[in-house]
Amino acid sequence: MANMSFEGTKEQEDRLRAAINTHRGERGCLMPVLHEAQEIYGYLPSEVQTIIAEELGIPLAEVYGVATFYSRFTLNPKGKHRISVCLGTACYVKGSDKVLAEVEKELHITCGECTQDRLFSLDSCRCVGACGLAPVMVVDDEVYGKLTAGEVAGILAKYRD
Amino acid sequence: MTCKELEKRAAANADLIKVRRIIREQAEELAKNTGYRKQVLVCGGTGCTSSHSLQVIEQLEKSFKELGIDDVLIVKTGCFGLCALGPIMIVYPEGAFYSQMTPEHAKTVAEKHLVKGGQIVKELLFKGTVAENGEVLPFSEIPFYKHQMRIALRNCGVIAAEDINEAIAAGDYQALKKALFEMTPDEVIAEVKASGLRGRGGAGFPTGLKWQFTKEAQGDVKYVCCNADEGDPGAFMDRSVLEGDPHTVIEAMAIAGYAVGAHEGYIYVRAEYPIAVERLKIAISQAREIGLLGKNILGSGFDFDVFVRLGAGAFVCGEETALMTSIEGHRGEPRPRPPFSAQCGLFSKPTVLNNVETWANISPILLNGAKWYASIGTEKSKGTKVFALGGKINNVGLVEVPMGTKLSTIIYEIGGGIPHGKKFKAAQTGGPSGGCIPAKYIDIEMDFDNLISIGSMMGSGGLIVMDEDTCMVDIAKFYLEFTADESCGKCTPCRIGTKRMLELLTKITEGNGEMEDLDKIKEIAEHMKSSSLCALGQSAPNPILSTLAHFEDEYIEHIRDKHCPAGVCKSLMNYYIDPAKCRGCTLCARNCPAGAISGAVKSAHEIDVKKCIKCGQCIAHCKFGAIEKR
Numbered sequence: 001m002a003n004m005s006f007e008g009t010k011e012q013e014d015r016l017r018a019a020i021n022t023h024r025g026e027r028g029c030l031m032p033v034l035h036e037a038q039e040i041y042g043y044l045p046s047e048v049q050t051i052i053a054e055e056l057g058i059p060l061a062e063v064y065g066v067a068t069f070y071s072r073f074t075l076n077p078k079g080k081h082r083i084s085v086c087l088g089t090a091c092y093v094k095g096s097d098k099v100l101a102e103v104e105k106e107l108h109i110t111c112g113e114c115t116q117d118r119l120f121s122l123d124s125c126r127c128v129g130a131c132g133l134a135p136v137m138v139v140d141d142e143v144y145g146k147l148t149a150g151e152v153a154g155i156l157a158k159y160r161d
Numbered sequence: 162m163t164c165k166e167l168e169k170r171a172a173a174n175a176d177l178i179k180v181r182r183i184i185r186e187q188a189e190e191l192a193k194n195t196g197y198r199k200q201v202l203v204c205g206g207t208g209c210t211s212s213h214s215l216q217v218i219e220q221l222e223k224s225f226k227e228l229g230i231d232d233v234l235i236v237k238t239g240c241f242g243l244c245a246l247g248p249i250m251i252v253y254p255e256g257a258f259y260s261q262m263t264p265e266h267a268k269t270v271a272e273k274h275l276v277k278g279g280q281i282v283k284e285l286l287f288k289g290t291v292a293e294n295g296e297v298l299p300f301s302e303i304p305f306y307k308h309q310m311r312i313a314l315r316n317c318g319v320i321a322a323e324d325i326n327e328a329i330a331a332g333d334y335q336a337l338k339k340a341l342f343e344m345t346p347d348e349v350i351a352e353v354k355a356s357g358l359r360g361r362g363g364a365g366f367p368t369g370l371k372w373q374f375t376k377e378a379q380g381d382v383k384y385v386c387c388n389a390d391e392g393d394p395g396a397f398m399d400r401s402v403l404e405g406d407p408h409t410v411i412e413a414m415a416i417a418g419y420a421v422g423a424h425e426g427y428i429y430v431r432a433e434y435p436i437a438v439e440r441l442k443i444a445i446s447q448a449r450e451i452g453l454l455g456k457n458i459l460g461s462g463f464d465f466d467v468f469v470r471l472g473a474g475a476f477v478c479g480e481e482t483a484l485m486t487s488i489e490g491h492r493g494e495p496r497p498r499p500p501f502s503a504q505c506g507l508f509s510k511p512t513v514l515n516n517v518e519t520w521a522n523i524s525p526i527l528l529n530g531a532k533w534y535a536s537i538g539t540e541k542s543k544g545t546k547v548f549a550l551g552g553k554i555n556n557v558g559l560v561e562v563p564m565g566t567k568l569s570t571i572i573y574e575i576g577g578g579i580p581h582g583k584k585f586k587a588a589q590t591g592g593p594s595g596g597c598i599p600a601k602y603i604d605i606e607m608d609f610d611n612l613i614s615i616g617s618m619m620g621s622g623g624l625i626v627m628d629e630d631t632c633m634v635d636i637a638k639f640y641l642e643f644t645a646d647e648s649c650g651k652c653t654p655c656r657i658g659t660k661r662m663l664e665l666l667t668k669i670t671e672g673n674g675e676m677e678d679l680d681k682i683k684e685i686a687e688h689m690k691s692s693s694l695c696a697l698g699q700s701a702p703n704p705i706l707s708t709l710a711h712f713e714d715e716y717i718e719h720i721r722d723k724h725c726p727a728g729v730c731k732s733l734m735n736y737y738i739d740p741a742k743c744r745g746c747t748l749c750a751r752n753c754p755a756g757a758i759s760g761a762v763k764s765a766h767e768i769d770v771k772k773c774i775k776c777g778q779c780i781a782h783c784k785f786g787a788i789e790k791r
Contacts, residue, residue, distance in 0.1 A: 088394030132244025
């Protein structure tokens, strides 16, 4: 699991317990609770999974099983700025693999990792649905479309200040 | 809400919507009844908001304040389809089609066009709508729209998706009313069966039959599900329906609930679609508020409610049993069938599950009749199909055409052909489960059965165009990477098979392939097709098998000649010296560790590609940029 120490606050834990309470009793409530937990903490460390398991009366192994099955759930903390390069088909045939390689080169990390200073984390995704703008990269909520590898450094620089 | 109240609401805004649907002269007349001199429709779908259409709306609002314009309505709609030209903005009643808008353009249009007595700003219109003599054509006449027939997308780009009153005025919930008060559940099912509608999610199973099986199944509790986990990378029609007309899905699910005897529905939607999720939630709460969901709908005594569940990025959850397992809160692994979902589905109860686009066809079928619907399309594929055009094509976007429309019409007339005058090589349909259509089938009539007959499939309707610069082995590898990554791991043929096939493809693209690898691939493919648990594994070999069937020579070139004809596979690229640039300085030859470069002093050198180990020393040392990789 996460190799960085857990730094959850009391306020986050209160929010998590409140979220669990709103879903308690719903059938199949584990997924919605995990979505909310990730929204609160940014990731799903073992400490958070333990709280969910105990509160919902579900074995921790099952919580872990679900959390690791879906690619959107992550057990590792993310950077302050989250970069996601689309590798869906429309973007791929327009060269998004070159964009991804350029980001990896610029940040000295590979896809799925977070930079040492926790400023950036990099993931790939399969289609954000903006195929008209292919190839596409998303930084936090901002979509950069019709990209070339040459534009990557300039975009990243905007987030370094 | 009663039926009368529904009618009243529909009538209240009817003219407002009609102005956006009919031709100019009549629309101008009609606009006088609406209280708005003009209406500005701005696309608020994912494609256009990604290119900043919301800033266009902000600028319009600001300009209206400054200019004192208070009789022009701004409507944030769903997708217009022509995503490549976004952000798109249409002004009615003229039907002026502005494309690639920026806030500055919006300011200009407000000042010159939208003010009283203003004129269309021709330079900012989509070029295709301005004739050579300067006349502005209705956009419905341009090739992109002319060949389309919009049934599932009828309200997308027409109504404000977050306003239930506009949806009602556009005709939503009329079919539900008709079903509840004029039809028995059996009549509803008979109508859907007679229409010939087949599931739009990929498999093409007859929708009416599915409903009938669920109705006939024993059980006091039944469910209706909507598959909005659009996982095929490159398909985005379901997202556009949810963003542009969410009520049509909710309405159709209620109709199915009435037909099969269910009172609860679940919509399983990708978490990667935040705008769609948001609009869906707004639509459900608005429908509940006025009693179109909940107890005793329209006073009919029928109860129905809908809940949204978010996926979490697992492609396999598009498979129906995996989707239901996921809604139940577990790892989204598929279950063996039988029992089928119609008997034992969500929470082990009889369940009918349809895809978003399928749901979007239900209300037109009930309102216009099965006969009308069955008159569109081909013998065994009725109605229309939405395709997401992507890849190497000019008009990237969403198009809806009658089943049986020729691929050439879609690519060259609607899609505007291939950029930079490149040659069409293949079109990929059906995503990671589908196959490719080579150039020789460019005139194929697109329907379920024709596509299967040439080794591809309809799938959910992603249509990725590839030109001569696309390597078919690389594309097959791309899809295998996807399925190997997304295989849930429950059954062995899929878990191991995707991995082994990917290894073989990687070997080939890296120049280490042997001819017998092709036989191995075919053998693994057959085992996977016959023994995988669910459709993901059964169809995962399709991209390889179809590229092998149509482009075997390309595979052989990779294996035997160690050459990638499209110049994509990096390991297979060779180094060449351009004789025009080479000065014969001998620096490269002296630095080549393999002794692969020959040539006399002061004359052009040459690389022996058989000896070359591709270390790149020559490029690093050349001072004249004479060496290149091809």
